[in-house]
Amino acid sequence: MPRPAHPVGTSGKVRSYRTGAGWRSRTTVRDYDGKTREIQKHGRTRAEAERLLATAVRDRVFAENANEITRDAKVSVVAERWFAELQGQEKSPSTINAYRDRLDKQILPALGAVRIRELTIGLVDRHIAAVKAAHGNSVAKLTKSVLSGVCGLACRHDALDHNPCRDVAKISTTPRKAPLSLSTQEIQQLRALLSYDDVAIAKDLPDLVDFMLGTGVRIGEACAIKWADVDLVHGTVDIHGTVLRLRGEGLVIKPTPKSKAGERVLELPRWTLQMIEQRRVWPSGVVFASEQGKLRDPSNTRRDLKAAFAEAGVPDLTSHVFRKSVASLMDDAGIPARKAADQLGHAHADMTQNKYYGRKRRATDAAGVLEAALARE
Numbered sequence: 284m285p286r287p288a289h290p291v292g293t294s295g296k297v298r299s300y301r302t303g304a305g306w307r308s309r310t311t312v313r314d315y316d317g318k319t320r321e322i323q324k325h326g327r328t329r330a331e332a333e334r335l336l337a338t339a340v341r342d343r344v345f346a347e348n349a350n351e352i353t354r355d356a357k358v359s360v361v362a363e364r365w366f367a368e369l370q371g372q373e374k375s376p377s378t379i380n381a382y383r384d385r386l387d388k389q390i391l392p393a394l395g396a397v398r399i400r401e402l403t404i405g406l407v408d409r410h411i412a413a414v415k416a417a418h419g420n421s422v423a424k425l426t427k428s429v430l431s432g433v434c435g436l437a438c439r440h441d442a443l444d445h446n447p448c449r450d451v452a453k454i455s456t457t458p459r460k461a462p463l464s465l466s467t468q469e470i471q472q473l474r475a476l477l478s479y480d481d482v483a484i485a486k487d488l489p490d491l492v493d494f495m496l497g498t499g500v501r502i503g504e505a506c507a508i509k510w511a512d513v514d515l516v517h518g519t520v521d522i523h524g525t526v527l528r529l530r531g532e533g534l535v536i537k538p539t540p541k542s543k544a545g546e547r548v549l550e551l552p553r554w555t556l557q558m559i560e561q562r563r564v565w566p567s568g569v570v571f572a573s574e575q576g577k578l579r580d581p582s583n584t585r586r587d588l589k590a591a592f593a594e595a596g597v598p599d600l601t602s603h604v605f606r607k608s609v610a611s612l613m614d615d616a617g618i619p620a621r622k623a624a625d626q627l628g629h630a631h632a633d634m635t636q637n638k639y640y641g642r643k644r645r646a647t648d649a650a651g652v653l654e655a656a657l658a659r660e
Contacts, residue, residue, distance in 0.1 A: 289313040294340045299329050308332040312340055342400060352440040358402065358433065359395035362386055365436045376529050376537060383530070385429045389414050389422070394430075399442045402434060408451040415454065424454045463604050464611040467656050470496065474657075476595040483591040490558055491571050491584070492605065497555030497653055499609030499627045501525065502602045504545070506579040507536045508570045513559055518551045518650075522628065526581055534578040545628035550650035554658045609649065616652045623649075 289295055295311040302325070309323035324339055326332030342355035352361055366386060370379060393410055394402070407430065415423035431448035438446055465473065474496075477489045495505055503525035512521040523546050524536045551559070562570060573579045585602050592600040606627055613623045626649045 288319065291315055291317065297333060297336060299333060301329075306332040308336040310336060310340065342398070352399075352437060352442050354398070354400035354442045356399050356437075356442060357395065358397045358399060359391055361399055361437050361442070362391060362395070362433045365433045368436070369432070376535075377527050380530055381425060382429050385422070385426045389418070389426045390430055390433070399437045402437075402443065402447050404447045404450045407434075407447045411451055411454070420454050427451065427454065463600060464607045465604060467612070470608060470657060473592075473595060473597065473600075477591060480591055480594055482594070483587075486574065486587045486591075487571065488584075488587060488591055490562065492588075493558050494555060494571065495602070495605040496609065496657060497552045497650075498522075498549050499606050499649065500549075501545075501606065501628070502584060503527065503581040504628075506569070506571055506581050506584065509568055510563075510570060513570065515556065515560060518553070518556050519548050520551055522547050522549060526578055528580060528582070534580055536578065547625060547628055549626065552650050552654040552657065554654065609653065612652050612656050613649055616648075618648050618652065 289311070291313055292315060293313060297308055297310045299306055299308040301307075305325060305327040306329040307323055307325050308329070309321060311319050311321050313319045322336070322339055324332055324335035326335055342353065352364065366383065369382060393413075394406075397406070411423055411427050411430075414426045427448055431446060434443055434446045434448055437443040474489065474492065477483045477492060480488075483489060491505060494500075494508075495502065498505075498520065500522055504522050506526040507524040508520060508522075512523070514520070524538050525545075526534055527537050528534050559570060569578060571579055588602050589598075589600075592598055610623050610627060613626065614620075
């Protein structure tokens with residue numbers, strides 16, 4: 284009767300022999316492909332040879348399968364496997380790019396050649412601390428999140444006993460300042476200042492600002508508005524995309540906004556509608572194009588707006604002030620928060636809010652408020 288095979292991943296009896304240079308210990312291991320192979324280690328003493336052999340058995344990796352996730356696999360191998368799985372999930376392209384950047388810029392250069400079994404809490408903690416010192420809390424926090432995902436994959440393959448990222452020092456991020464909200468008078472003053480700023484006019488900022496004030500949309504959503512999205516007859520605009528810069532592709536319109544709740548049809552105040560009608564002479568396929576008639580880069584536009592705000596004497600403002608101001612005007616008019624959320628494309632986790640996901644809502648009453656508050660005299 285043949286001797287039963289070892290269970291997969293286990294080794295047989297250890298045999299040790301004296302050699303001219305010390306001791307040799309050998310055993311057989313049944314690998315995860317079902318084949319049994321012999322491995323051996325040498326040491327100055329019998330105890331050393333057996334200890335080295337035991338470590339080799341524990342950390343065994345097959346030469347013919349370098350991508351096998353074992354305790355001896357390199358972080359770079361596991362990281363690429365994790366990223367490949369991530370790409371198969373429904374993640375935003377901007378999120379995928381951000382994770383890829385953290386892998387290429389922080390994790391792989393410093394830890395790529397490290398064995399998975401060597402990822403101790405101390406090593407990970409020192410790495411995250413170094414990233415924090417060099418790049419700040421936000422980058423460190425995202426780096427920790429990405430590395431935790433890589434370690435989580437290793438844990439699922441029994442290459443790690445636990446995820447070391449869970450026990451590293453917490454990263455405290457400074458809470459964002461509450462976005463400013465401008466009064467009606469301050470908004471009118473800012474619009475007037477932009478209308479006399481030659482640089483802002485050359486960069487087509489006044490009309491873009493008016494559109495964001497008339498809708499409360501995000502800057503990426505505004506840059507993605509096509510002429511086909513505007514209904515001049517009914518005075519509405521269909522918000523269903525956002526402009527992103529993707530690696531290897533450049534600027535593209537992502538066909539869905541930040542969340543499902545961002546897919547919405549909004550009524551336009553008459554002054555916003557009139558401004559859009561006057562832009563019909565523009566040849567570009569999008570309403571707010573770059574100076575070259577192409578897609579407008581939201582990041583560059585934020586910088587242009589920042590420079591224009593500084594020129595207007597309000598350097599602390601950001602483009603988010605327009606969304607906050609629209610919400611404040613609706614709040615002051617007594618419009619329910621639910622309608623304000625529909626106007627701004629906010630998503631909430633509770634059941635009531637979830638019923639609005641995917642719906643394109645028009646009756647938010649924002650157009651009437653913005654018409655009365657911000658119409659030019």
